C-alpha cells in the first residue's frame with residue numbers, strides 16, 4: 001500500500017509487490033454494515049459521511065440476509081484491504097473488483113459458542129487479476145462508469161474517452177505534426193500546453209492524453225508505425241494512450257519499499273484462540289521492530305459509537321474499531337489482514353502493538369493528533385490517520401499475531417461469555433444448506449430461519465396446458481433481466497423433474513421445475529405459477545436471523561492505548 005499513481009486526490013493505492021499471473025486471487029474479510037447504505041447518512045450524522053468511500057453494496061459480497069424483497073433494503077459491506085484501497089482506471093483495470101464471499105463461522109454454533117455473535121462470518125471475498133500484472137504496477141479496478149468521474153481532478157479512463165483521445169492523436173494531431181513538422185521545441189511546448197489543461201469530462205480527448213513527455217510519445221508512435229503490420233495492429237493494449245497510461249501506473253520496487261507498506265506479512269487462518277473465529281498469522285519470520293501491518297483509519301469524530309447504534313444494538317463493525325474510553329473518536333482500520341488480529345489474554349503471547357506513524361504520509365497527517373474531535377467530525381472528505389502494527393519481539397513464521405485489546409475489552413468479553421445463554425433452536429445458515437433442490441410444502445420443512453423467495457415473473461393470463469387436467473395457474477416467463485433484484489415470498493407446492501435430451505454437456509440430463517405460490521403485497525390471493533426453473537427460486541436467511549444479528553451479541557471496541565490518546569481528543573468522562 002503506497003501513495004497512488006493517480007495523485008493526491010486518489011490517496012493510497014495497492015500495488016503488486018511481485019509479478020502476479022492472470023487469475024491470481026486475493027481473499028479478504030467482509031464485514032456487513034447495517035448502520036446505513038451507501039450515500040444515505042442520517043440527517044445530523046455528518047460524522048459518518050467518510051464511510052461512503054469505503055463501503056460496497058451488500059449483495060456484491062453475498063451478504064444476503066436482508067437482501068430480500070428489493071435492493072433498497074440491502075445494506076452495505078466493508079471489505080478492508082484491497083477492497084477498500086484500490087482505485088479505478090475503468091477501462092484500464094487489471095483486477096476484477098472484490099466480490100463474493102464464503103459464509104463460515106469456523107465451526108462455532110449458537111447452541112454452545114458465545115463467540116459466534118462477535119465476528120464476521122463472511123470471508124474469502126475475492127479480488128482476481130484479469131491480466132498478468134508486472135511487479136510495481138498499481139492494482140486498478142473497474143468500479144463502474146458512473147462513480148469515478150465524480151472524484152475531482154482524477155483522470156477518468158472510460159473506454160470511449162480513451163478512444164477519443166486516441167482518435168485525436170492518430171487522426172488529427174500526429175498527421176498535423178507530420179505534415180507541418182514544427183520545431184522540436186514547439187512540438188514539446190504544444191504538448192505541455194495540452195497536458196496542462198485540467199481533466200474535464202466535456203473535453204475527453206485532451207483530458208486523457210498521456211501525462212508523459214512528448215519525445216516518448218513521438219518515439220513510441222514512430223516505433224508503432226514501423227512494426228504495425230507484423231505486431232498487433234488494432235490491439236487495444238497497443239494504442240498510444242493506453243500504453244502510456246499503463247506505464248504511468250507503475251513504480252519501482254525500491255520506491256515502493258521506501259514509500260509504501262508491505263501488506264503480505266500476515267495471512268488469515270482459524271485462530272488458536274478459542275471462540276475468536278479467524279486470526280492473523282505470520283507468513284514469514286518478522287524480527288522485532290518490523291512493521292508487520294499498516295492501516296489507514298476511517299475516523300468518526302464526536303459521534304463515536306452513536307453512529308453505529310441500530311436502535312437495539314451496535315453494528316458489528318465496532319468490534320473491529322478502536323476507541324479510547326475518554327474520547328468519542330472512533331477509528332476503523334482498513335489495511336490488509338490487520339482486522340484479523342485477535343486479543344491475547346495471555347500477555348506473553350502479545351507480539352504486536354499499534355503506533356501512530358512518525359512521519360507525514362498521504363494517509364497520515366500528524367497535525368490531526370493536535371486537533372479536536374470536532375475537527376475530525378467536520379473533516380469528512382479524506383483519511384488523515386494511520387496505524388503501524390509493530391512487532392514487539394521476534395515472530396516466528398506461522399505464529400499467530402496477537403495484540404492487547406485492553407482491560408475493559410477483556411472484562412466485557414469475560415462477562416459476556418460467562419452469561420451467554422446457548423440458543424437451542426435448530427439453526428442452519430443458508431450458506432450451509434447443501435441441498436441441490438428446493439423442498440416442497442409437503443416435505444420436511446426448512447429450519448425456522450430460512451425462507452423461500454421467487455422472482456415475480458409470470459404470464460399475464462392463466463394458461464391451461466392440458467384440457468383433461470386443467471390446472472388453474474400462470475406460467476413462468478423467463479426473466480429479461482435476471483439481475484433484477486425484485487423478489488417476493490413464495491411457497492413451493494410441487495417439484496417435478498424435467499429431462500433434457502437436446503444439447504450436449506450441461507444442457508443434457510435432468511433438472512427440476514416447480515409449481516410455486518407467490519405471495520404478492522397487492523393481491524389478497526396467492527398467485528400460482530407453474531414451470532418455475534431452479535434459478536427462479538431462492539432460499540434466504542430470514543432478515544436478522546443470523547448469528548451476528550443475535551440480540552445481546554458481543555459488541556466492544558478495541559482500546560486505543562493510553563499513550564496514544566491525543567489530549568486534544570479527550571471529551572468523555574468514563575463512568
Ligand SMILES: C[S@@+](CC[C@H](N)C(=O)[O-])C[C@H]1O[C@@H](n2cnc3c(N)ncnc32)[C@H](O)[C@@H]1O
Pocket residue numbers: 029115118119120271273274275276277278279319320321339340341342343344345413
Ligand atoms: C478485530 S476482530 C479480530 C478478527 C476476528 N477473529 C474475525 O474472525 O473476524 C475482533 C473480534 O475477534 C474476536 N476475538 C478477538 N480476540 C478474542 C479473544 N481473545 N477471545 C475471544 N474472541 C476474540 C471477537 O469476536 C472480537 O469481536
